Amino acid sequence: MLNRSLLTLTLLLAFSTNTLLAEKICPSCDKTFDDSIKFCPQDGTKLNELSRSDVVIFEFKSLPEGATIRLNGDRVNKNNVSLKLGRTYKLEIEAEGYKNSLFVVSPQENGKIIVEPYMAFLSPEENRNIKINAIANVQYGDMIEIKAGVYSVGSNRGNLDERPVRRYETKGFWMDRTEVTCAQYKKFLEDIEKHGHKWCHPNESKNKNHTPYHTYAWAQKFSWLNGQPPYGMDDYPVVLVDWFDAYSYANWAGKRLPTENEWEIAARGITANEYPWGNNFSLDRCNVNEAPMAVGSFPKGATPSGILDLAGNVCEWTATAYDPSPTNASIFGGKYGLPIVKGGSWDDNAKGCRSAARDNKRSPYHRSTTVGFRCVSDNPPKMLTPGK
Numbered sequence: 001m002l003n004r005s006l007l008t009l010t011l012l013l014a015f016s017t018n019t020l021l022a023e024k025i026c027p028s029c030d031k032t033f034d035d036s037i038k039f040c041p042q043d044g045t046k047l048n049e050l051s052r053s054d055v056v057i058f059e060f061k062s063l064p065e066g067a068t069i070r071l072n073g074d075r076v077n078k079n080n081v082s083l084k085l086g087r088t089y090k091l092e093i094e095a096e097g098y099k100n101s102l103f104v105v106s107p108q109e110n111g112k113i114i115v116e117p118y119m120a121f122l123s124p125e126e127n128r129n130i131k132i133n134a135i136a137n138v139q140y141g142d143m144i145e146i147k148a149g150v151y152s153v154g155s156n157r158g159n160l161d162e163r164p165v166r167r168y169e170t171k172g173f174w175m176d177r178t179e180v181t182c183a184q185y186k187k188f189l190e191d192i193e194k195h196g197h198k199w200c201h202p203n204e205s206k207n208k209n210h211t212p213y214h215t216y217a218w219a220q221k222f223s224w225l226n227g228q229p230p231y232g233m234d235d236y237p238v239v240l241v242d243w244f245d246a247y248s249y250a251n252w253a254g255k256r257l258p259t260e261n262e263w264e265i266a267a268r269g270i271t272a273n274e275y276p277w278g279n280n281f282s283l284d285r286c287n288v289n290e291a292p293m294a295v296g297s298f299p300k301g302a303t304p305s306g307i308l309d310l311a312g313n314v315c316e317w318t319a320t321a322y323d324p325s326p327t328n329a330s331i332f333g334g335k336y337g338l339p340i341v342k343g344g345s346w347d348d349n350a351k352g353c354r355s356a357a358r359d360n361k362r363s364p365y366h367r368s369t370t371v372g373f374r375c376v377s378d379n380p381p382k383m384l385t386p387g388k
Contacts, residue, residue, distance in 0.1 A: 064095035135183035141381035148172035151265035155356035178295035179237035182229035203334030212240035243364035246373035254384035255375035260320035267355035281350035286312030314372035322360035345370035
């Protein structure tokens with residue numbers, strides 16, 4: 001009896017004896033094409049007619065729903081392919097929830113051949129890691145361009161350290177659409193484990209542990225175990241990360257932390273809104289509830305350019321050191337002073353979620369369920385390679 005964790009996949013090989021093949025084959029790459037095509041689209045070689053005497057029809061049966069089939073690396077879009085006798089082919093089958101099945105087919109003689117490879121089910125951990133990687137791969141490049149120009153930052157109606165309203169010129173940059181998620185951060189931790197701390201800030205503690213955790217009971221739900229984020233939080237913003245964690249991740253991702261001014265102009269836009277969406281606070285546009293939520297849960301709170309969660313959910317580390325006078329603010333060097341946090345969190349109110357508000361009470365070693373981060377880049381996302 002077959003193990004219940006395996007799926008039997010039956011593949012039938014049979015010669016075509018009753019139908020005339022309406023296909024051609026490339027003598028160079030062995031790929032088959034419709035009879036109407038005369039030259040190989042891949043290399044320009046003239047195609048040859050397929051003869052019934054030197055090919056077999058490879059028919060796929062009992063495949064898992066949604067399975068992807070690749071023959072010599074090319075995706076097969078029908079349930080059978082023509083294979084030439086005497087040639088060797090690599091067949092790969094992928095299906096969600098199963099380990100990839102890879103084997104070699106070499107049709108050699110007339111008749112039928114039954115091939116029964118086994119596709120083993122993925123373990124829950126393997127299946128989860130695949131899904132985490134899929135989330136992360138999409139989010140790495142999901143960035144919004146902030147155009148070059150002159151923008152207004154600061155406020156004359158908020159706290160004293162927000163004054164005065166001033167003009168800031170930027171050459172333009174790209175900002176992550178959402179906060180960095182647990183799925184994205186997991187890839188960073190894996191590379192730190194493999195390659196060491198080459199992306200880290202020079203002033204961070206030697207061999208620092210970048211795993212999100214806290215010993216307090218209220219933080220256990222968000223602490224990571226064995227390099228894995230809390231279950232069900234793969235697309236939640238990563239929290240329990242200090243400033244050095246955020247800096248190192250950004251550097252690993254080929255990005256950087258935003259300055260306070262960059263963060264603020266991304267949130268306020270050319271109209272210098274109080275909030276990312278406008279000048280009136282709204283509970284249905286940001287997360288100011290009881291805990292962090294999945295990124296993008298409040299699409300109505302997007303900026304006009306499409307950036308999400310710049311108010312509420314988690315507040316965000318920046319690269320700027322606090323100074324009571326914002327015109328004197330400078331880049332945080334990792335030793336002296338306090339880095340500024342922006343945006344307000346799930347634990348804030350309307351005042352704290354204003355885009356001009358400045359949170360200056362966080363040590364760079366501070367870990368909290370209310371603090372996460374996002375990154376910016378001077379280059380478009382297609383030019384970025386995490387871990388490079």
